[in-house]
Amino acid sequence: MIEVRSLRKVYTMGGEDVAALAGVDLDIGRGEYVAVIGPSGSGKSTLMNILGGLDRPTSGAYRFEGEEVGGFLDDELADFRRRRIGFVFQSFQLLPRLTALQNVELPMIYGGMAPGERRARAAELLERVGLGGRMGHKPTQLSGGQQQRVAIARSLANRPDLLLADEPTGALDSHTGEEVLKLFHQLNDEGLTLMVVTHDPDVAAEAHRRVAFRDGLIVSDDRRVPA
């Protein structure tokens, strides 16, 4: 599904070029569950941003289902994110003014789905992450774990091909973190491709494949048959 070839991303900082990605090759197949690990500044977040269509590579190829995403224009990238990608962030990134239901509806609004249809789907998704009774709550009325589950429901709204999670448990205690990971497993079992960027070895251990980064390069790529 994903083909990355000699991907480079260079930032200019204080007149000096810093390569966040220094030539990365990576293939991810449909239905994989990949953890990306490595110290801060190793380039794993940059990779996630490029794979998610939030950023463009400096050079190299990024093909998604055969499409050359690296050369997309702004609007094409926006449409790519909307149709193909679901994001889960460490800090949830829910809009505080909106209810849980409205937050989940948001991606579908940009997709142009009719109000009745998207409301029904948002409700179904919240039901699915176990928040059927909390649809009208604002983010501030929800616990961290609940907020992250709303965010996961939102990421699934437009039936993405790839779910990208950046330290999804980083702001949660271990118990609620486990709930989120359990949800990820369920989603992966249903065929969703997942990529989780994390520091946490326990989180990484959940994945079927661990890709380790250091200084903008992949240093190990370790596959494990699911237990």
Place this chain on the structure above:
Amino acid sequence: MRFFELIRFALGAIIAHPMRSILTSLGVVIGVAAVVMMTSIGLGAQQRVTSAIAGLGSNLVIVSPNFQRGPVSQGAGGGFSLRDGDVEAIAKQVENVAAVAPVVRGQVQLAAEGANWNTRIEGVTPDYLTARDLTIAGGRMFDEREARQGRKVLVVGPTVARELFGEDDPVGKRVRVRTVPFEIIGVLETKGQSGFGQDQDDLVLGPLSAVRSRIVGRRMRPDAVQTIYVKSTSADTLDRVQEDVINALREQHRIRPGDDDDFSTQNMASILQASQAAVATFTVLLAAVAAVSLVVGGVGIMNIMLVAVTERTREIGLRMAVGARRSDVLIQFAMESVALSLVGGIIGLTIGVAGAFGIAKLGNWPAAVPAWAGPLALGFSMMVGLVFGAYPSWRAARLDPIEALRRE
């Protein structure tokens, strides 16, 4: 479809901070209210001037002596360069004339049955009624013969009649003008206040020769007149009549070609035009000053929109991450700014219209709210929202989603 959703986002943001939204649009409220009020007042002034000038009589050429001529003062009253002969010359030589009415004026004290009243007296001929669009309400106007003979009769304005005789019919009553006894033979129809605030009913009309010789003429030549009103048969002939009057008078006064007139003529239509133009300029000026506050209001909106973009950077990043195009963000923020301004415009329009009517009521000023005030005010406030929302919206749309999501 998507556009309406973006408007919904915009309205949601406005409703989320009601107090802030109201304060933000306050500048536009004041600006629009000021523009509406100022144009209404200006338009009222225009109508008032028009009616004031129309009240002088329509299709008139007014001939007055030109006092500026000659370096030496010719003695009291000597400056009156118009004579009875001029009136006759105009009547004989100028075509398309409905009435030629010479006038002498004075201020006099009237006394009758123990009541006193100080008023304006005009020595006129019967044509004066036609020239000034006056009508007789009771009794009659003196005729040509009486005017010529200098009969001591008067036609009084309603104010004079009321002040001297109360509710009694003044016709047939005798009144002393200074020391000269006159008989009242008629009462004028009321004309009310003139646009210039003068009571047009506070005057008496007497035969030209009688008034001139006995009341005001002591200081002037026996055939002098102060003003000649020439009424044309229609508005189309007015300019022609004015030209012909000038030519007739130059000939009568033996003014050589190239020399200046010793009289001046004013054409009602051009007076009307000139004063309307003056008032219109004044109105535009007022509205322009008011429009400045509209611009200030726009700057206020821009300021708050920039704050909103900064505050909601993370929201913008998130919207982009879930698939919003830059244009979606741009439209959302532009609509927020337009909505803020439009709400201000609607409130301002309401206040402006109410204010205009309030001024009309309290100030006895015929403030007229023009029909186009509504659409114009709303159109302008929308434009202010668009113009001043453009930069903040553009800033929002240009944000880098990664940076935006990272912002605390």
